[in-house]
Amino acid sequence: MSRTALVLGKGSQLARELANAPWPWDVTPFYVGREIDIENQDLVISLVRSLNPNVIVNTAAYTAVDKAESEPDAAFAANFEAVVNIGKAASIVGATVIHISTDYVFDGVSDAPYTETDAVNPQSVYGRSKRAGETVLGALGVPHVVLRTSTIFSPYERSLLNRVLVRQRLRHDLAGVTDRHICPTSATDLANAIVAVTAALPRVGTVGHGIFHFAGQPATSVFDFIAAVVERAAQLGLALPQRVRPTVAAEWPAAAPRPRNGALDCTKMERIWGIRPQPWRAALDACLQRMTKQTTVAA
Numbered sequence: 001m002s003r004t005a006l007v008l009g010k011g012s013q014l015a016r017e018l019a020n021a022p023w024p025w026d027v028t029p030f031y032v033g034r035e036i037d038i039e040n041q042d043l044v045i046s047l048v049r050s051l052n053p054n055v056i057v058n059t060a061a062y063t064a065v066d067k068a069e070s071e072p073d074a075a076f077a078a079n080f081e082a083v084v085n086i087g088k089a090a091s092i093v094g095a096t097v098i099h100i101s102t103d104y105v106f107d108g109v110s111d112a113p114y115t116e117t118d119a120v121n122p123q124s125v126y127g128r129s130k131r132a133g134e135t136v137l138g139a140l141g142v143p144h145v146v147l148r149t150s151t152i153f154s155p156y157e158r159s160l161l162n163r164v165l166v167r168q169r170l171r172h173d174l175a176g177v178t179d180r181h182i183c184p185t186s187a188t189d190l191a192n193a194i195v196a197v198t199a200a201l202p203r204v205g206t207v208g209h210g211i212f213h214f215a216g217q218p219a220t221s222v223f224d225f226i227a228a229v230v231e232r233a234a235q236l237g238l239a240l241p242q243r244v245r246p247t248v249a250a251e252w253p254a255a256a257p258r259p260r261n262g263a264l265d266c267t268k269m270e271r272i273w274g275i276r277p278q279p280w281r282a283a284l285d286a287c288l289q290r291m292t293k294q295t296t297v298a299a
Helices: 013-018 041-050 071-095 125-139 162-171 187-208 221-235 267-275 280-298
Strands: 003-009 028-034 053-056 096-102 144-149 175-177 209-215 245-247
Touching: 003 013, 003 041, 013 028, 041 071, 053 071, 053 187, 071 096, 071 125, 071 175, 096 125, 096 187, 096 221, 125 144, 162 221, 162 280, 175 221, 187 267, 187 280, 209 221, 209 245, 209 267
Parallel strands: 003 028, 003 053, 053 096, 096 144, 144 209, 175 245
Antiparallel strands: none
């Protein structure tokens, strides 16, 4: 029996990778972007009723972490109110919602990787808005799979990876903090995980509902990630070699606080779904190799 997956947020780096992902033969994905305002409940319900999807994948989000501090209404509209609309629409047709969240729901004071049962304590408007989106799906009683992730990278322009490469090519100063830890996550890897979850939903059932962590492993400092990007990009001829300057978070004041430790424990994801994130270095190499091929074709 064929199934339908509605993917919201068509322009996001994750949705763009979902468009290239190996969907199962019995799943037909439909991609919707800004042509539908997901903050408008009537429009969302009308769309969902017309497509009658089995799964709704929400990749849309407000992700301007610092800007959110001065635009809390916009952040909550996209990360909470829109999720309310999606949840209500999903409940009408009996769809399961796959929703993307973030390590920013934690305060980052722990020294250990965070598990799904650890207490949340978001310190930023962005983190609080994303946490609100997580909880509302459960409050609505909608079948859902929330995937918390960290520092998504891809070949696309808004990715941290691409921003680093632009600075490297322009020979601008490159620095990375050594005292903040992240789990760099390939958008390709996350997209493949979403497709795998969609494929396995009928088999896994309700035990697969709830919150899961999926992020590249192991955790690393922001400095080490940026240094790895710069070194491998130079090896592949994407940019000239350059030194990355180590620094600390206190030297980079920002409007929104970041978790000092954004490490996510992904063992629950592997135990329930049988899906393990790639090591981030292998995923980074694959992404940069892909960018090298794209550059060669364009030339």
